[in-house]
Structure formats: structure tokens, C-alpha cells
Amino acid sequence: NMANGTSCVVKMVLSGSKSQTRYDDVVPYALFGDNRSGDYYSWSAGTGSYTLKSTPYSGTKDKMGAAIGSTYSVSFTIVK
Numbered sequence: 001n002m003a004n005g006t007s008c009v010v011k012m013v014l015s016g017s018k019s020q021t022r023y024d025d026v027v028p029y030a031l032f033g034d035n036r037s038g039d040y041y042s043w044s045a046g047t048g049s050y051t052l053k054s055t056p057y058s059g060t061k062d063k064m065g066a067a068i069g070s071t072y073s074v075s076f077t078i079v080k
Contacts, residue, residue, distance in 0.1 A: 009064055011055050017048030017078075023061045029054070051075045 009025040020043075022031055031052070034040045053073045058065035 007058065007060050008068065009057050009059055009061050011057060011064075013053045014050060015053075016050030017046040018050075023064070025060045045078050047078050047080050049075065049077045 007025065009023050010029045012020075012022050012024065012029070012031045014020040014031060020031060022033070024030060024033075026036065028034075030040050032041045032043045051073060052075075053071050055067055055071040056069040058068050
């Protein structure tokens with residue numbers, strides 16, 4: 001939830017050698033999820049180039065509204 005009390009959902013899209021799309025509406029937002037007790041679920045990354053994009057929307061996962069911010073994009077490469 002945003003500081004002003006507005007509900008917010010973040011759409012996260014990972015593209016690359018392995019891809020994942022997730023909608024999360026509970027802070028802290030986690031691409032691969034968490035158990036809501038501070039433990040994040042693991043991810044086995046494959047080598048290659050990736051791009052992660054996240055965009056905030058109003059509402060919740062069940063009832064998303066309009067985008068309320070810009071898309072943030074990060075590109076990275078995993079090598080062995």
C-alpha cells in the first residue's frame with residue numbers, strides 16, 4: 001500500500017532466458033513471492049541476459065486500475 005493509503009499493485013515482468021510475470025499488492029513487492037514473514041522464495045537463474053520491468057497500478061491484484069507511475073526497467077546479465 002502506498003503511503004497516502006491508496007491501494008497499489010505492482011506488475012513485474014522478467015524477460016530473458018527464464019521469464020516470470022507477477023502481480024504483488026503487499027509491501028515489500030517480490031518478483032518470486034514471499035511467505036509474508038520476511039522469507040523470500042528462491043529463484044534458480046539461468047545464464048543469459050534479462051530485463052526486469054515494474055509498473056505500479058492503483059487497486060489490488062483482483063481489481064487493477066490505471067497505471068499510477070512510470071515503468072522502471074533494469075537490464076542485467078548472468079554469467080557462469
